[in-house]
Amino acid sequence: MEVKHVEALFTGLKYLYFSGVSDYLPWLRGWDVDGKEKIVREADKTIKALQNPIIDERIRQWRSGERKEIDDLIDVLVTLKDDLINQPDLMAKAVEEIDRVVGKESRLVHESDFGSLHYVKACVREAFRLHPVYPFNVPHVSTCDTVVAGYLIPKGSHALLSRYGLGRNPEVWTDPLKFDPDRHLDGTGDHNSVVLAEHDLRFISFSTGRRGCVAAVLGTCMTTMLLARLLQCFTWAPLEDGKGVIDLAEAKDELFLATPLVAFPKPRLAPHLYPKTN
Numbered sequence: 379m380e381v382k383h384v385e386a387l388f389t390g391l392k393y394l395y396f397s398g399v400s401d402y403l404p405w406l407r408g409w410d411v412d413g414k415e416k417i418v419r420e421a422d423k424t425i426k427a428l429q430n431p432i433i434d435e436r437i438r439q440w441r442s443g444e445r446k447e448i449d450d451l452i453d454v455l456v457t458l459k460d461d462l463i464n465q466p467d468l469m470a471k472a473v474e475e476i477d478r479v480v481g482k483e484s485r486l487v488h489e490s491d492f493g494s495l496h497y498v499k500a501c502v503r504e505a506f507r508l509h510p511v512y513p514f515n516v517p518h519v520s521t522c523d524t525v526v527a528g529y530l531i532p533k534g535s536h537a538l539l540s541r542y543g544l545g546r547n548p549e550v551w552t553d554p555l556k557f558d559p560d561r562h563l564d565g566t567g568d569h570n571s572v573v574l575a576e577h578d579l580r581f582i583s584f585s586t587g588r589r590g591c592v593a594a595v596l597g598t599c600m601t602t603m604l605l606a607r608l609l610q611c612f613t614w615a616p617l618e619d620g621k622g623v624i625d626l627a628e629a630k631d632e633l634f635l636a637t638p639l640v641a642f643p644k645p646r647l648a649p650h651l652y653p654k655t656n
């Protein structure tokens with residue numbers, strides 16, 4: 379069931395930006411000439427069938443007062459972790475930071491720790507730069523004639539930013555294909571400026587402006603918490619039967635991994651610190 383769920387989520391993501399003939403010839407809508415509408419409808423049906431009962435049950439529990447505490451994170455594996463697994467020295471630096479700020483003995487990472495987890499946030503920023511989930515941002519249409527970097531963008535143009543092109547632009551980033559979180563630390567030791575939003579659009583995380591992500595703060599918390607707890611709670615290693623490294627090659631037709639990530643987690647904290655499930 380979990381496999382079906384993840385497949386349906388990724389299908390939805392894959393076709394989110396699909397542009398078909400009917401975008402330009404609206405009278406073809408409903409005929410599904412590209413066949414993509416059917417694929418997306420089926421994925422949507424699967425997602426709703428699997429998610430809605432869980433969400434409805436949660437709503438019922440909150441409303442009835444049965445549930446009083448928030449106790450789980452949505453478990454998504456980020457490509458970032460593969461980069462760290464392949465570069466143990468970087469992973470050790472992030473883990474060392476978490477151990478120094480939070481400790482290993484008494485508790486898990488809390489949101490209040492984020493202000494001190496600069497290297498962890500730099501890792502997330504680097505992952506956003508190097509591994510966008512999709513090549514472009516959400517399409518926008520210019521509402522008036524605009525000049526950007528000397529180019530005229532006439533009113534009514536469809537504007538697509540290349541996430542891939544921005545994040546890997548050699549004129550902006552030194553050695554752009556290298557996963558190097560240190561590039562986001564300013565070298566002064568004052569790392570309070572490590573934020574995941576990038577308003578200068580040197581890469582796209584939450585985008586910017588009026589139609590930028592409305593939940594940049596929530597998205598930052600979710601992503602930082604996810605990575606910090608994955609690193610705090612487990613030691614991650616490639617499987618023994620592999621070649622000892624994670625294959626980071628991207629698929630030919632999308633930016634996800636060509637070979638799915640399989641890594642081995644080994645608990646590194648005392649058993650009582652792990653949340654219990656019923």
Ligand code: HEM
Binds near residue numbers: 582588594596598601
């Ligand atoms: C790591 C997590 C997230 C990332 C990287 C992210 C990124 C983005 C990006 C790039 C956009 C498009 C901006 C554009 O059109 O140029 C966007 C839009 C949006 N995001 Fe997020 N997002 C995240 C999490 C969330 C969460 C958790 C929520 C809601 C709870 C959310 C709600 C929205 C909404 C409503 C928009 C549409 C805004 C508009 O068009 O006015 N996002 N997000």
